[in-house]
Amino acid sequence: MSLALPDxxxxxxxxxxxxxxxxxxxxxxxxxxxxxxxxxxxIIAAMAVLAPWLSPHPYDEIYWERIQAPPDFANQHWxxxxxxxxxxxxxxxxxxxxSLMVGILATGVSLLIGVLYGxxxxxxxxxxxxxxxxxxxxxxxxxxxxxxxxxxVVFGRNIFLIFVALGAVEWLTMARIVRGQTLSVxxxxxxxxxxxxxxxxxxxxTRHIIPNVLGPVIVYMTLTIPQVILTESFLSFLGLGVxxxxxxxxxxxxxxxxxxxxxxxxxxxxxxxxxxxLFCFNFLGDGLRDALDPKDR
Amino acid sequence: xxxQLLRVEDLSVHFALPTGFLGGHRPLxxxxxxxxxxxxxETLGIVGESGCGKSTLGRAILRLIEPTAxxxxxxxxxxxxxxxxxxxxxxxxxxxxxQDPLAALDPRMTIxxxxxxxxxxHEPALGRAAIRARVEAIMAETGLLPQLINRYPHEFSxxxxxxxxxxxxxxxxxxxxxxxxxxxxxxxxxxxxIVNLLMRLQASHGLAMLFISHDLAVVRHVSHRILVLYLGxxxxxxECHDLLAAxxxxxxxxxxxxxxxxxxxxxxRKRRIVLTGxxxxxxxxxxxxxxxxxxxxARPICAEQIPRIEPVRFGHSIACHxxxxxxxxxxxxxx
Amino acid sequence: xxxxxxxxxxxxxxxxxxxxxxAxxxxxxxxxxxESLGIVGESGSGKTQLxxxxxxxxxxxxxxxxxxxxxxxxxxxxxxxxxxxxxGVKIAMIFQDPMTSLNPYLKIRRQMTEVxxxxxxxxxxxxxARCIALLEQVGIPDAARRIELYPHEFSxxxxxxxxxxxxxxxxxxxxxxxxxxxxxxxTVQAQILDLLARLRAELGMALLLITHDLGVIAGACxxxxxxxxxxxxxxxxxxxLFAAPAHPYSRGLLxxxxxxxxxxPGELAAIPGQPPNLQAxxxxxxxxxxxxxxxxxxxxxxxxxxxxxxxxRKACHLEHLP
Numbered sequence: 001m002s003l004a005l006p007d008x009x010x011x012x013x014x015x016x017x018x019x020x021x022x023x024x025x026x027x028x029x030x031x032x033x034x035x036x037x038x039x040x041x042x043i044i045a046a047m048a049v050l051a052p053w054l055s056p057h058p059y060d061e062i063y064w065e066r067i068q069a070p071p072d073f074a075n076q077h078w079x080x081x082x083x084x085x086x087x088x089x090x091x092x093x094x095x096x097x098x099s100l101m102v103g104i105l106a107t108g109v110s111l112l113i114g115v116l117y118g119x120x121x122x123x124x125x126x127x128x129x130x131x132x133x134x135x136x137x138x139x140x141x142x143x144x145x146x147x148x149x150x151x152x153v154v155f156g157r158n159i160f161l162i163f164v165a166l167g168a169v170e171w172l173t174m175a176r177i178v179r180g181q182t183l184s185v186x187x188x189x190x191x192x193x194x195x196x197x198x199x200x201x202x203x204x205x206t207r208h209i210i211p212n213v214l215g216p217v218i219v220y221m222t223l224t225i226p227q228v229i230l231t232e233s234f235l236s237f238l239g240l241g242v243x244x245x246x247x248x249x250x251x252x253x254x255x256x257x258x259x260x261x262x263x264x265x266x267x268x269x270x271x272x273x274x275x276x277x278l279f280c281f282n283f284l285g286d287g288l289r290d291a292l293d294p295k296d297r
Numbered sequence: 298x299x300x301q302l303l304r305v306e307d308l309s310v311h312f313a314l315p316t317g318f319l320g321g322h323r324p325l326x327x328x329x330x331x332x333x334x335x336x337x338x339e340t341l342g343i344v345g346e347s348g349c350g351k352s353t354l355g356r357a358i359l360r361l362i363e364p365t366a367x368x369x370x371x372x373x374x375x376x377x378x379x380x381x382x383x384x385x386x387x388x389x390x391x392x393x394x395x396q397d398p399l400a401a402l403d404p405r406m407t408i409x410x411x412x413x414x415x416x417x418x419h420e421p422a423l424g425r426a427a428i429r430a431r432v433e434a435i436m437a438e439t440g441l442l443p444q445l446i447n448r449y450p451h452e453f454s455x456x457x458x459x460x461x462x463x464x465x466x467x468x469x470x471x472x473x474x475x476x477x478x479x480x481x482x483x484x485x486x487x488x489x490x491i492v493n494l495l496m497r498l499q500a501s502h503g504l505a506m507l508f509i510s511h512d513l514a515v516v517r518h519v520s521h522r523i524l525v526l527y528l529g530x531x532x533x534x535x536e537c538h539d540l541l542a543a544x545x546x547x548x549x550x551x552x553x554x555x556x557x558x559x560x561x562x563x564x565x566r567k568r569r570i571v572l573t574g575x576x577x578x579x580x581x582x583x584x585x586x587x588x589x590x591x592x593x594x595a596r597p598i599c600a601e602q603i604p605r606i607e608p609v610r611f612g613h614s615i616a617c618h619x620x621x622x623x624x625x626x627x628x629x630x631x632x
Numbered sequence: 633x634x635x636x637x638x639x640x641x642x643x644x645x646x647x648x649x650x651x652x653x654x655a656x657x658x659x660x661x662x663x664x665x666x667e668s669l670g671i672v673g674e675s676g677s678g679k680t681q682l683x684x685x686x687x688x689x690x691x692x693x694x695x696x697x698x699x700x701x702x703x704x705x706x707x708x709x710x711x712x713x714x715x716x717x718x719x720g721v722k723i724a725m726i727f728q729d730p731m732t733s734l735n736p737y738l739k740i741r742r743q744m745t746e747v748x749x750x751x752x753x754x755x756x757x758x759x760x761a762r763c764i765a766l767l768e769q770v771g772i773p774d775a776a777r778r779i780e781l782y783p784h785e786f787s788x789x790x791x792x793x794x795x796x797x798x799x800x801x802x803x804x805x806x807x808x809x810x811x812x813x814x815x816x817x818x819t820v821q822a823q824i825l826d827l828l829a830r831l832r833a834e835l836g837m838a839l840l841l842i843t844h845d846l847g848v849i850a851g852a853c854x855x856x857x858x859x860x861x862x863x864x865x866x867x868x869x870x871x872x873l874f875a876a877p878a879h880p881y882s883r884g885l886l887x888x889x890x891x892x893x894x895x896x897p898g899e900l901a902a903i904p905g906q907p908p909n910l911q912a913x914x915x916x917x918x919x920x921x922x923x924x925x926x927x928x929x930x931x932x933x934x935x936x937x938x939x940x941x942x943x944x945r946k947a948c949h950l951e952h953l954p
Contacts, residue, residue, distance in 0.1 A: 020449065347817055485674060486907075489889075517892055
């Protein structure tokens with residue numbers, strides 16, 4: 001449809017505009033690596049969710065006759081079994097459940113706290129900002145491992161503690177990123193325009209600041225998830241992770257590493273799942289960064 | 298044009314700049330002792346070079362920046378005495394249009410949401426349909442197709458974005474608009490469209506306007522009166538015609554003669570008063586008259602005393618020690 | 633004798649992810665030795681890309697076609713090594729923002745003498761003396777002391793003077809100035825324009841001045857070319873253009889300018905519409921969507937830049953403007 005504007009120009013009219021988010025999405029869809037990463041992640045996530053239906057074996061059933069057996073299609077142990085004779089395929093998928101859940105929940109917690117905290121500090125500025133950010137610095141200087149071990153000792157091993165511990169650490173960086181972004185957004189004219197229109201501070205933060213800092217936040221989020229998964233694996237590797245018979249990739253890899261020579265499948269399968277997931281998140285993060293901030297290309 | 302809407306009395310804005318060590322501060326006098334009045338339906342042009350404090354002045358009047366000293370009296374009511382909530386309520390009468398049209402619009406919001414924001418803020422009881430009707434009406438008035446209501450700022454050209462900014466400023470039918478360099482970021486041909494639009498809106502709504510710009514030609518075209526600012530101080534304030542035909546301040550005279558005229562014959566004929574040197578740093582302004590370091594007529598007294606603002610005649614005031622001795626030549630540019 | 637600079641059929645295209653952008657198309661220009669030509673246009677008119685292409689400074693995704701001859705020699709798309717014998721030596725350029733072309737970490741002396749040592753084979757003391765003389769010539773007081781300063785220690789106007797001094801180091805035959813005064817205050821702009829006029833008279837070099845401001849052109853040039861949407865739409869001696877613009881766009885541009893010397897009661901004669909979208913230029917005349925005189929032929933057929941008088945050209949199907 002072509003219409004004459006009141007000022008005399010003509011232009012094609014689409015009634016719906018394309019928002020920056022839609023633009024970014026289109027750019028992301030042009031990025032092959034990011035698409036492959038998204039598809040793989042979707043498959044892994046679906047497998048994790050559907051784990052009980054994908055294999056005839058329960059994750060905690062012990063087959064005494066098949067301890068540490070290699071991959072075997074006759075008995076439907078596609079990844080073999082572990083040192084206790086449990087099916088490794090289904091355990092890898094249950095591990096994926098825990099690892100992905102830890103990754104997503106801890107990141108979600110850090111996102112919620114970090115964005116609110118960072119945006120508030122950055123927007124209010126001045127003394128409140130200094131005070132809030134000094135607290136972040138203080139938290140940063142806490143030795144993280146010590147913190148986690150302390151929690152474990154006091155409360156015992158508990159999967160929710162891991163979320164809390166990881167979230168409590170990850171939000172610090174998120175808060176810093178959001179604050180930095182907020183400081184730059186705050187100086188832009190449209191914020192002053194909102195002040196001039198009489199919009200309340202709280203509204204300015206939620207309506208203008210947060211949507212405009214979300215771009216880098218989403219990128220950082222996709223890079224935080226693998227980091228959290230990795231940290232959880234590390235904790236599990238140290239024996240501080242989830243409790244038997246529940247498992248995570250970190251626990252499986254730790255067990256596999258001990259049997260690396262006699263039963264390499266015990267290491268290879270969970271490790272490949274972990275590696276592929278980490279790769280995918282990183283590719284997706286890269287793709288998102290390019291899509292959300294095309295100026296950097 | 299008689300009702301006095303705004304009175305600015307001896308307004309100063311000083312910023313404290315940290316000087317490195319030990320939390321020491323040094324004042325930057327962005328605006329220093331500026332006074333003027335503005336009547337309903339009147340346009341006052343504020344002109345000056347970069348760093349003269351003209352944008353700071355505009356923001357201090359709207360209390361987007363806290364003034365250090367002086368008063369801003371709006372319809373008989375000193376703004377400084379108002380509580381935050383009362384001030385927010387008053388903002389519906391006081392609006393602003395920015396220099397960079399795209400930067401002034403939230404890139405994540407649609408044009409409709411942007412224009413509606415002041416309306417939603419001040420009339421929260423309004424229904425969706427009523428809001429939409431008001432937004433579409435103001436879009437049509439500012440030369441935007443109402444069909445574009447769901448578009449985003451980045452899909453628009455600079456001139457269209459500025460129309461959106463103007464529509465947002467106009468939607469509450471304010472009494473005063475501060476235009477901070479509203480056309481300097483635009484191309485010449487688009488500049489003229491926006492100038493025409495602002496003048497049309499002013500005439501039809503009886504708006505008062507503070508038109509801040511570095512471009513004397515644009516200011517002359519839109520303003521009834523012109524205030525010349527240099528390093529945060531008022532140099533001269535006069536009716537537009539008087540200021541151009543008989544500028545009394547040496548700075549105004551130089552400013553007028555420096556503006557290039559799109560007419561080669563006149564350009565060749567005119568004698569430019571080329572000022573020596575450049576703007577001193579506002580951190581370290583000259584003593585006495587701030588213009589004296591570049592003034593061709595400076596005398597020792599100019600370094601010693603700050604010139605008072607004196608009336609040349611009714612409606613024409615000047616801050617210069619020597620204005621009575623100096624000739625009131627019409628600038629060669631206009632001969 | 634060939635003209636100093638002859639541009640023929642210059643086209644500039646950029647490949648972008650969203651399609652091809654035509655920044656300039658079929659640009660013809662000549663410039664005689666010692667002459668001053670202004671190129672005026674709004675953003676997106678292609679005026680800056682034009683000179684960047686001449687000097688081989690286009691962005692990586694840009695491609696220039698056509699011919700640019702300087703003193704009879706083809707210089708378009710030359711390899712950098714060959715171009716450097718002309719660029720900065722016979723053709724010098726100054727930009728809107730001098731800070732981008734000065735190295736902030738080097739003293740002005742280093743940045744200036746380097747050129748003379750490399751291109752002219754002077755020794756350091758001789759080069760230094762020559763640089764100080766040049767800085768004095770462009771109106772920098774106390775040049776012997778200031779040559780030891782860093783770029784950020786100069787004000788905007790002084791920095792532009794330093795840039796001009798650097799441009800003059802090798803006594804160029806042509807100075808290209810891209811919006812040299814746009815970032816400056818009007819009183820400082822007047823100083824720089826005076827300086828350029830004086831230097832041109834003293835050194836006899838040609839000047840190619842690119843600006844959006846017809847007022848600047850009126851005071852600084854002998855001839856002017858008006859660009860719109862990547863094409864030259866009119867070219868004329870300045871007096872002729874300002875007295876009677878022949879192209880509707882030139883006339884619109886003049887009418888759009890608020891003037892200090894004339895009272896313009898009522899509205900400015902603004903050009904309606906928006907600047908052209910270089911990714912989707914209209915067929916026929918690029919100015920047609922905004923032209924009040926457009927007729928059927930403008931829609932289908934692109935007007936060529938043709939001579940009206942020996943020294944005037946325009947690209948418009950209309951014989952005379954009503």
